[in-house]
Amino acid sequence: MANLNVVQAVNDALRTEMRRDSNVVILGEDVGKFGGVFRATQGLYEEFGGDRVIDTPLAESGIIGTAVGMALYGLRPVPEIQFADFIFPAMDQIVNEVAKYRYRSGGQWACPLVIRAPYGGGIHGGNYHSQSPEAHFIHTAGLKVVVPSTPDDAKGLLASAIRDPDPVLFFEPKRVYRAARGEVPDGEYVIPLGKARKTRTGSDVTVLAWGAMWHEAEGAAAAAEREGIGCEVLDLRSLQPLDLDAIVASVAKTGRAVVVHEAPLTCGFGAELVALIQERCFLHLEAPVARVAGFDTPFPYTLENEYLPRAPRILKAIRETIRY
Amino acid sequence: MRSEPKLEIRPRRKGSNGLSVPALADQISDPFPLQSILTEDGRADPGQVELSDADLLSLYSSMVLSRFIDERMIAMQRQGRISFYIGSIGEEATIFGSARAMAPTDWIFPCYREHGAALLRGMPLEQFICELFGNAGDAMLGHQMPCHEAWRQGLYASISSPIGTQIPQAVGAAWAARIKRDEMVSLVYFGDGATSSSDFHTGLTFAGVHRVPVVFLCRNNGWAISVPRERQTAAETIAHKAPGYGVRGERVDGNDLIAVHRATSRARERAIRGEGPTLIECVTYRMEGHSTSDDPRVYRTAEAVEPWRKKDPILRMKAFLQFRGLMGEDDDAKLRARLRDDIQSAVKQAEEHPAKPPLESLFEGVYEEPLRQQREQLQALLAVEKLGEER
Numbered sequence: 001m002a003n004l005n006v007v008q009a010v011n012d013a014l015r016t017e018m019r020r021d022s023n024v025v026i027l028g029e030d031v032g033k034f035g036g037v038f039r040a041t042q043g044l045y046e047e048f049g050g051d052r053v054i055d056t057p058l059a060e061s062g063i064i065g066t067a068v069g070m071a072l073y074g075l076r077p078v079p080e081i082q083f084a085d086f087i088f089p090a091m092d093q094i095v096n097e098v099a100k101y102r103y104r105s106g107g108q109w110a111c112p113l114v115i116r117a118p119y120g121g122g123i124h125g126g127n128y129h130s131q132s133p134e135a136h137f138i139h140t141a142g143l144k145v146v147v148p149s150t151p152d153d154a155k156g157l158l159a160s161a162i163r164d165p166d167p168v169l170f171f172e173p174k175r176v177y178r179a180a181r182g183e184v185p186d187g188e189y190v191i192p193l194g195k196a197r198k199t200r201t202g203s204d205v206t207v208l209a210w211g212a213m214w215h216e217a218e219g220a221a222a223a224a225e226r227e228g229i230g231c232e233v234l235d236l237r238s239l240q241p242l243d244l245d246a247i248v249a250s251v252a253k254t255g256r257a258v259v260v261h262e263a264p265l266t267c268g269f270g271a272e273l274v275a276l277i278q279e280r281c282f283l284h285l286e287a288p289v290a291r292v293a294g295f296d297t298p299f300p301y302t303l304e305n306e307y308l309p310r311a312p313r314i315l316k317a318i319r320e321t322i323r324y
Numbered sequence: 325m326r327s328e329p330k331l332e333i334r335p336r337r338k339g340s341n342g343l344s345v346p347a348l349a350d351q352i353s354d355p356f357p358l359q360s361i362l363t364e365d366g367r368a369d370p371g372q373v374e375l376s377d378a379d380l381l382s383l384y385s386s387m388v389l390s391r392f393i394d395e396r397m398i399a400m401q402r403q404g405r406i407s408f409y410i411g412s413i414g415e416e417a418t419i420f421g422s423a424r425a426m427a428p429t430d431w432i433f434p435c436y437r438e439h440g441a442a443l444l445r446g447m448p449l450e451q452f453i454c455e456l457f458g459n460a461g462d463a464m465l466g467h468q469m470p471c472h473e474a475w476r477q478g479l480y481a482s483i484s485s486p487i488g489t490q491i492p493q494a495v496g497a498a499w500a501a502r503i504k505r506d507e508m509v510s511l512v513y514f515g516d517g518a519t520s521s522s523d524f525h526t527g528l529t530f531a532g533v534h535r536v537p538v539v540f541l542c543r544n545n546g547w548a549i550s551v552p553r554e555r556q557t558a559a560e561t562i563a564h565k566a567p568g569y570g571v572r573g574e575r576v577d578g579n580d581l582i583a584v585h586r587a588t589s590r591a592r593e594r595a596i597r598g599e600g601p602t603l604i605e606c607v608t609y610r611m612e613g614h615s616t617s618d619d620p621r622v623y624r625t626a627e628a629v630e631p632w633r634k635k636d637p638i639l640r641m642k643a644f645l646q647f648r649g650l651m652g653e654d655d656d657a658k659l660r661a662r663l664r665d666d667i668q669s670a671v672k673q674a675e676e677h678p679a680k681p682p683l684e685s686l687f688e689g690v691y692e693e694p695l696r697q698q699r700e701q702l703q704a705l706l707a708v709e710k711l712g713e714e715r
Contacts, residue, residue, distance in 0.1 A: 025500075025503065051503050052503070054534075056530060057526070057529050057530055057533055059522075059525075059526040059529065059530075061492070061522055061523060061526050062492050062523075062526030062527065062529060062530050064492075065489065065491070065492025065493055065495070065496065065523055065526060065527065066492045066493070066495050066496030066499060066527075066530055067496060068492070068493045068496055069433075069492065069493035069494060069495060069496020069497035069498070069499070069500065069510070070496040070497065070499060070500040070503075071496075072481065072493065072496075072497055073431070073496070073497040073500035073501060073504075074500065074504070075500045075503065075504075077496075089522070092486055092489060092523075093489060093492070093523075096484060096486050096489065097484060097489050097493065100484075101482060102689045102690070102691070102692070103467050103688075103689045103690050104464065104467050104468050104472065104474070104482050104483075104484075105464065105474040105476070105482035105689075106462070106463045106464040106465045106467060106474070106689060107465075107688065107689040108463065108474050108475075108476035108482070109474070109476060109481070109482060110692065141690050142690050142691065144691075165691075165692040166691045166692055240695070241695045241696065242696075244696060
């Protein structure tokens with residue numbers, strides 16, 4: 001066990017998987033000698049060399065486009081998009097190529113790769129260093145989408161993603177890159193995709209969250225408990241595939257749910273969660289399912305803490321759901 | 325502002341062998357002279373022909389087969405038997421000359437006009453036609469529209485409709501091969517229109533910087549649907565784009581099978597030697613519409629096409645083979661009859677498969693294993709009565 005933060009855990013997972021499998025390669029902007037703008041790839045160039053830790057020219061579509069060819073040829077590329085906000089130039093390669101390669105070739109080829117991207121707000125990054133674009137990719141059949149919230153999950157889920165036969169978008173909540181610390185197992189360590197993590201047990205209301213907002217949800221749940229409201233908190237971790245059984249079991253028990261995410265409200269993944277809950281838990285529900293999300297605005301600079309669905313807003317939604 | 329000197333393309337003088345060779349002055353003013361070996365009347369300097377007689381005959385046969393397939397499938401689309409077709413009439417020399425220059429272990433990343441290369445790599449004709457039907461015999465499980473075949477056994481990658489996407493992918497595959505210390509060169513096809521795409525830019529940028537073993541083969545057929553080449557780029561030629569990326573550029577008569585083959589072979593050899601990628605512009609002409617979905621009479625005159633008829637790559641090869649004494653008129657007639665029969669029987673075989681793949685195939689291959697929601701969606705679909713009926 002080592003006490004690591006999220007960036008160190010990501011680095012540990014990359015190093016461990018690269019030692020395990022010589023087909024794993026990293027490519028992206030500044031990932032080589034510099035070790036990445038967040039230091040996620042620090043030391044990997046020195047250990048694995050320039051053939052496996054590749055500084056590319058500055059073009060996201062090229063990073064993903066070449067990673068597709070590498071994956072087809074049998075490597076396991078782990079391209080880094082420097083900020084999730086910069087993923088859009090690669091959208092065509094991701095949505096039309098990565099996601100569809102297996103399907104459109106009738107299964108002759110697969111395109112297993114892991115696109116890592118620091119994501120979410122809270123670091124004074126304004127419009128273009130703060131977005132949470134997970135819904136675009138969950139909406140695209142053929143992709144898996146994973147968002148860890150703790151160092152332990154960051155390591156175990158990233159290792160799983162790298163070993164997965166399907167392409168994975170791995171969004172790393174940079175707000176807690178260094179703030180979240182914890183014990184992380186040494187050596188090879190995997191956590192299966194598609195399993196939620198129940199971080200708090202309660203019988204009054206279920207709170208669903210992921211990434212940096214799981215920390216806020218936990219904070220709100222702790223405050224609610226001091227008011228006598230028993231919260232069950234699920235860190236979804238893997239949004240596609242989704243642990244629907246865990247969600248249904250919890251909401252069937254509590255009869256109430258609050259869904260939290262940073263991305264804008266409209267058509268955010270919360271909307272899908274609400275739809276799934278009403279489909280599967282209709283007769284159990286005691287109150288409308290609440291959503292606490294980012295607003296339908298671009299991500300703001302100065303008022304980012306007001307924009308983010310932080311604990312006070314979540315707590316308010318929990319109280320309103322209970323009082324309904 | 326400094327004005328760029330205008331590059332002047334001067335007429336070629338005739339060499340002692342009667343062939344067109346670039347004059348020294350032209351080579352200076354024109355860095356990308358059009359390479360050609362076969363004259364329009366089918367003559368060639370024997371010293372420049374590197375292909376064996378057997379290869380020449382087999383490539384001729386492939387070109388004729390490709391032409392016949394295109395003609396037959398366009399007719400079948402008009403009859404309503406397939407929904408769409410896009411072929412390569414007039415561009416056969418570009419496709420077969422280049423594909424044949426690669427080793428069988430090299431990967432081909434097609435655009436959507438290189439079906440001939442798939443057949444050259446061993447894709448059975450019946451398979452190709454099943455893909456056009458999207459029927460139960462289709463290896464793509466009916467997941468793609470016609471002319472979007474993939475053939476992994478022949479290292480012939482899957483086809484995408486968005487333009488240029490295969491270019492960085494080809495770079496990635498060749499790069500991966502180099503990382504794995506495999507001797508493999510990617511050949512990637514695209515049209516003149518694709519040279520405007522961002523993926524062309526990134527593909528050549530990445531390949532140039534990292535000296536990736538890849539051959540970029542531009543089929544400059546003069547048209548991107550209705551937009552002519554001169555509205556696609558203000559560059560003097562497509563080959564002129566190459567040096568900006570640190571990539572070698574070449575310009576070849578795309579209707580000259582022998583010249584295309586030689587240029588591609590040379591590019592492959594350089595790539596293997598670690599000398600980096602080459603952009604080969606094959607100058608050819610799209611004799612038909614873009615696909616069966618457009619009528620070229622709306623945007624170009626018949627007169628514009630006319631000069632290209634006498635440059636037909638198949639006529640040129642036929643004249644060459646006859647001139648070399650490799651084939652007589654009778655042999656050609658027999659060959660053509662046989663190829664027509666082959667197509668006829670492949671169509672017949674393909675038509676024997678059920679018209680639709682099973683319903684389950686709708687969900688197959690999205691992920692390695694279907695996710696929960698896909699399993700549920702299939703069950704819900706299976707529960708619908710009279711699903712396949714109209715209205």
